[in-house]
Amino acid sequence: MNKIKKILNVNVVVIEQNGTEYIAFGKGIGYHAKINQVIPDEKISRIYTSVDNSKQNELIQSLKKIPANIIKTTEEIVEFAEKFLNEKLDASIFYSLSDHLYFATQRLEQNLTLGNRIYLEMKTYFKDEFKIGIFSLNIIEKNLGIKMPQEEAANIAFHIINASSKDESSNVLEISRMIDNILQTLRVISHGKLKYEGINYDRFVTHIKFFAERYINDQMFADDPTLLEKVSDLYPEASKIAFKLKQTLEVIYTKRISKEELAYLIIHIHRVMMY
The missing domain is CATH 2.30.24.10 (CAT RNA-binding domain)
Incomplete structure (x- = not known):
């Protein structure tokens, strides 16, 4: 009852x-x-x-502070997401997404746009959730009369990922932050030598996602140095960048990166280098 x-x-x-x-x-x-x-x-x-x-x-x-039309908008987004993904999302999304939308609308009223630092990465490797985020912008505009920036699609996608049972095994927030750390670090240490667009960059971001999952979950590839020796000789410029990245990550996360993982990082960095 x-x-x-x-x-x-x-x-x-x-x-x-x-x-x-x-x-x-x-x-x-x-x-x-x-x-x-x-x-x-x-x-x-x-x-x-x-x-x-x-x-x-x-x-x-x-919840008392959140207007009813935002709660209603959240329900429509969740209903659409569940049909699109063919799964029930965790009930926590009703609060977390409503709360997010409420503050997002307030920021827009104050002309304060925060954006999303991993917009392109969310778009690349969480494609279904990002599509839901894009469609959600239409629902928001219809219900609230507010045209939100495209970056909000990535924020909405993040809430959907967190509420999805498909990602129970991974810490989405921690992985997302690590991806952001990696990409921001690469932008600094590569001195503009990387190309941030195209299919090779899409593949690179996908590799970084899976690398981050393995690194955080202690499931690194083997420590066999054979491949690393070969790719270091083949791609000396990419190797310099990868070794600097390795040093930075090991300081931040206090975990070693295996030699084979480093080799694959070099390969993927080489593919997005501008020559």
Whole structure:
């Protein structure tokens, strides 16, 4: 039985189930609703997992501030994403994405644009989620009358990735930050020698993604020096850049990069070098 305990807005209420309170989302779920009224299951889009009282109060206060049209927009985006990906997203996205959209609209009103430092990388290796992000911009414009910059598609994609069961095994935020660190470091140490466009760059970014996953999850390739010796001789300029990158990453993350991993980095760096 879903008994209403608090009404946050027309689309969000707090319900009680068997003595435990949950935050419930649903289109019009709070419209003309009353405390202690029972809501049928079919009116609830998603139930946010039970949290401790202090955290639940914080969530409730945050959700009270978010306008109903933003909650509704989030629900439309999630509904579209779930159909597109053919999977149920974690209920946490209803809060995290609503909260993000609320502050994104506020920043736009203040002419403050933060952008997204890994926009191109999200577009390259999370293509389905990025397509959802692009379509979401249309939903936002239709519902809120706000035309958001394309960089927001990457931000929305990030929230979808975090809520996807397909990525439970990897820490998306940590991996994304590492990718950003690698690309920013390369821009500095390569002194403009890398070409940041084209199919080779797409392949390079994909390699960096999988490299970051292996590095963070301690699943590095072997430490066989044979390949490294060969590619170091073949690509001396790319090798210099790769060795500098290796030194930087090992200082930041306090983990060794294996010789074979370094060899593949050299190969991929060479492919995006401008000659």
